[in-house]
Amino acid sequence: MSDTAETGMTPERERGLAMMGEVYGFDMSDGPGDYFAETADHLFGRIWSRPGLSHRDRRLLLLGALTAQGNGELTPEELEEIVVFLCYYAGWPNGTKLGNVVGPHVARARKAARRAEAEG
Structure with a gap:
């Protein structure tokens, strides 16, 4: 069974939450609403996870x-x-x-x- 099936989250959400944890310095859990989804999926899952800048x-x-x-x-x-x-x-x-x-x-x-x- 894949991580996505186990957690119910997309790989992008998992990556975003992991990156949020790295940036903020504490574990992040999934949150409700579109704002949280965009923050986790796009800002942290895509933008903060891009190569090129530390x-x-x-x-x-x-x-x-x-x-x-x-x-x-x-x-x-x-x-x-x-x-x-x-x-x-x-x-x-x-x-x-x-x-x-x-x-x-x-x-x-x-x-x-x-x-x-x-x-x-």
């Missing part, structure tokens, strides 16, 4: 994308440090562009922190 590379790219969106994953100090660090590897012009993107997020975060402290 898990580390994909995590760094994701971190860069999240940072650019200003989602609060990093402190203002960490964001500024990333800009300085990347200037040496991506070049000062590219680092400056990143700094121009990150700068407003840092300023908003610091302003919100000051406001919260004052209301505190």
Whole structure:
């Protein structure tokens, strides 16, 4: 009997759940709904499982994308440090562009922190 018949999952779902476990660092079980299906089957079963980039590379790219969106994953100090660090590897012009993107997020975060402290 195949794994698919035993678990009731497609090989893609099994691969996706296994990859989710590797990425998140804990065992993943199957979940309900289309959103979970697309996440497990497509994002992790296909995209994260492709050759060409390591898990580390994909995590760094994701971190860069999240940072650019200003989602609060990093402190203002960490964001500024990333800009300085990347200037040496991506070049000062590219680092400056990143700094121009990150700068407003840092300023908003610091302003919100000051406001919260004052209301505190």
